[in-house]
Amino acid sequence: AQSVTQLxxxxxxxxxxxxxxxxxxxxxxxxxxxxxxxxxxQGLQLLLKxxxxxxxxKGINGFEAEFKKSETSFHLTKPSAHMSDAAEYxxxxxxxxxxxxxxxxxxxxxxx
Amino acid sequence: xxxxxxxxxWVICKSGTSVKIECRSLDFQATTMFWxxxxxxxxxxxxxxxxxxxxxTYEQGVEKDKFLxxxxxxxxxxxxxxxxxxxxxxxxxxxxxEGINEKLFFGSGTQLSVL
Numbered sequence: 001a002q003s004v005t006q007l008x009x010x011x012x013x014x015x016x017x018x019x020x021x022x023x024x025x026x027x028x029x030x031x032x033x034x035x036x037x038x039x040x041x042q043g044l045q046l047l048l049k050x051x052x053x054x055x056x057x058k059g060i061n062g063f064e065a066e067f068k069k070s071e072t073s074f075h076l077t078k079p080s081a082h083m084s085d086a087a088e089y090x091x092x093x094x095x096x097x098x099x100x101x102x103x104x105x106x107x108x109x110x111x112x
Numbered sequence: 113x114x115x116x117x118x119x120x121x122w123v124i125c126k127s128g129t130s131v132k133i134e135c136r137s138l139d140f141q142a143t144t145m146f147w148x149x150x151x152x153x154x155x156x157x158x159x160x161x162x163x164x165x166x167x168x169t170y171e172q173g174v175e176k177d178k179f180l181x182x183x184x185x186x187x188x189x190x191x192x193x194x195x196x197x198x199x200x201x202x203x204x205x206x207x208x209x210e211g212i213n214e215k216l217f218f219g220s221g222t223q224l225s226v227l
Contacts, residue, residue: 034155038216043146043158044207051153088216092156100150100203102218 002027002093006103014111019063019078021106023091026072033074034092034100035065044090050074061085086110115139116208118219125196126227133191133222135206141186142208146216147179150203162189196226 007022025031032051036044048059055067065076074091091103115138125131135145144163148156160168160181168181178200180192189208193200205221 032153036156043161044148044156044216046155049155090216094150094153100156100205100221105216 002031002095002101004091004093004101004103006089006091006106008106009104010107010109012109012111013081015083016080019076019081019085019108021076021089021091021108023065023074023076023103024072025074025091025093027093027095029095032094033065033067034094035059035063035074035076036090036092038088038090038105040087047076047089081108081110083110083112116142116206116217116219118206118222120222121220122223124225124227127197128195131193131196131224133193133204133206133224135189135191135208135219137187137208137217140208140210142189143186143211145183145189145206145208147181147189147191148205148207150205156205159191193224196224198226200224201226 004025034049035047037047038044047063048057050057050067058064063078065074067074088105088107090105092100094100117136117138119134146161147159149159150156158171159174160170162168162181162183164183164186170176183189203221203223206219207216209216
């Protein structure tokens with residue numbers, strides 16, 4: 001079985017500051033991990049995914065995430081926030097089969 | 113928090129039959145619902161966006177006549193897979209929100225297996 005926890009329902013950063021969105025997972029099998037972004041009134045877009053290759057995964061728009069098995073974490077980071085990064089971010093885990101479990105989401109606010 | 117109920121969670125059907133999947137928002141009015149599908153080890157793929165009272169907007173490459181979406185009320189959207197074939201076997205998940213800038217909530221998904 002899989003589960004995922006996103007720490008912090010809201011995160012606020014200043015433009016140009018580091019973005020860190022936290023995600024911890026549990027999985028009884030080697031996990032596939034995803035980060036998705038949702039902009040207002042749009043469907044999810046895939047930011048990046050981990051599929052047991054390199055532990056540091058680079059995604060679109062300057063985001064990256066590091067898979068840390070010992071910490072069961074897959075935190076999302078971006079060195080410098082931009083106003084256009086303001087959105088809702090979802091972490092998700094899959095056991096490689098059909099079902100995907102989503103975190104509750106983290107709303108990112110970017111202050112000018 | 114808000115809950116989105118998706119039913120059934122698992123269905124097996126024969127090739128050529130149709131399957132209906134329901135997505136209900138239990139404690140809020142969902143003006144917009146999204147339908148996704150996912151194949152094993154892959155990410156979600158948006159199929160369509162459904163707005164209450166209007167026709168769904170399908171993503172490129174998704175067959176409208178194959179995947180019928182109805183959003184007849186503010187709490188219910190349905191996805192019907194018509195004349196299902198084995199290649200339609202997949203994980204289907206819906207999500208819903210009250211509107212622009214409102215939080216997105218997910219159903220628990222439906223695993224469809226077509227024999």
